[in-house]
Amino acid sequence: MKILITFKHAQLIKKELGLSLPHIKSSHRAEAMARGLGWKSNAALRAALMCGPTECEVDDTRFRSYLEDRQFEGIDHCSLAETVMQVCGDTIRGRGVDVGTEVNTGATTKHSLFSHMRLNNKWGAAALGLFAVVCYLMATMQTAEDYLDQAMETSLDVASRAAVRSVLILDKDLGNEVIAGLMEYPYIVSAEIKDDHGDRLSFERRDIQAETLSHWIQDLLSFGQQQVYRRVLDLPPTLSDTDAELIVVVDRSKALSVLPGPTFAGMVASLFLAGIFVFSIAAARSAFWAWLRTYLASNYRLAQA
Missing domain, CATH: 3.30.450 (Beta-Lactamase)
Incomplete structure (x- = not known):
């Protein structure tokens, strides 16, 4: 089963696993959860989730194998897939995620619309930066006006x-x-x-x-x-x-x-250059997160079963 989860979802899944497996240390539950979601370690999973919502392949076999290899008992009643669906199902549907079933495999696949939310966040950051630049422009204009009044x-x-x-x-x-x-x-x-x-x-x-x-x-x-x-x-x-x-x-x-003192043409040029700077920072940030997401997926994902 493939599902798109967020950092908050991962925290909630780990909390639910703590209720189901209270006798197992939190660090082992987190590592087992990461394996069950298709990642080599909990650190890699957290890093990927910090880049944004991440598609994970839920596998109960890997989840249980990690715990069995460390000789933990009382794990048969706990299902990672059920826990994930319990935690993420309603939340994801409420955020516009389409749930479909593949005919050949019978696996549940979740296709997300989180991309438009990330895009909105980027534009929001750019708008905030431009707002700060406009405030600077207005403050500079006021300084020029004060200089004119004084003269x-x-x-x-x-x-x-x-x-x-x-x-x-x-x-x-x-x-x-x-x-x-x-x-x-x-x-x-x-x-x-x-x-x-x-x-x-x-x-x-x-x-x-x-x-x-x-x-x-x-x-x-x-x-x-x-x-x-x-x-x-x-x-x-x-x-x-x-x-x-x-x-x-x-x-x-x-x-x-x-x-x-400051001229209006100079201030407009400053506004233009600051706008380019803001968008460059946003683009560089997006490129970095995209590279990091690709790097983590290439090096720290477990091979699909």
Whole structure:
């Protein structure tokens, strides 16, 4: 009788044998079980089961021969085949294993659908790895955003001092100089100074086109939205009918491609390479288990009776 068993099934079979043969040491029961399942030793059987569900040929003759060779008594009432069917029958049927009977030999053969479960486990591991990579990508993006915010705060700190003077004396030329200085940064779309009456004192705007791979990728993925930074100008209370403001609009994708730090193209490349690495590890793991399973079957299986 051939049957596909898992490591858990082997543990349950050994436990049931302990109830049937309590006078025999556990190590001998395990070795007898391994022989009865078609393996040269319990260690080889355990190694094979660690690779995944393993097809075993149940043979009561080998099971009893091992125990008889060591002169154990009271074994006639114990059948490995019955124990295996008792332990594995309902469990395996519940997991989608088809049970059929061969007409010529009358032997019961179990054909398993465990392969799709192993495939799902592999994809699950790959998905978990990709999830970790995406989390890393998001964390890196947040780091880049924080760097951009810090750079803009520094620029606004410097520009706001001159902007305050231009509002206090309503000097449009000075305001234009402040705006021109800000527009030197290639990622700034527009800059504007509003006075304490809410009127526009100085303003300049331009269009920014995609020039780098990072910029193009972000625009393609709709990450190229603009971000507005506002700085309320510190004016004397007697002059403040409304808040005077310095308003700067930044093209995020352009800024992230220009400012020192992680670029979006670099992060996408990291994601791609990490994905290849994850799948390579999964493929190498599968290849190793397949090789080990083949090696064990070739060298540690008993010849079929």
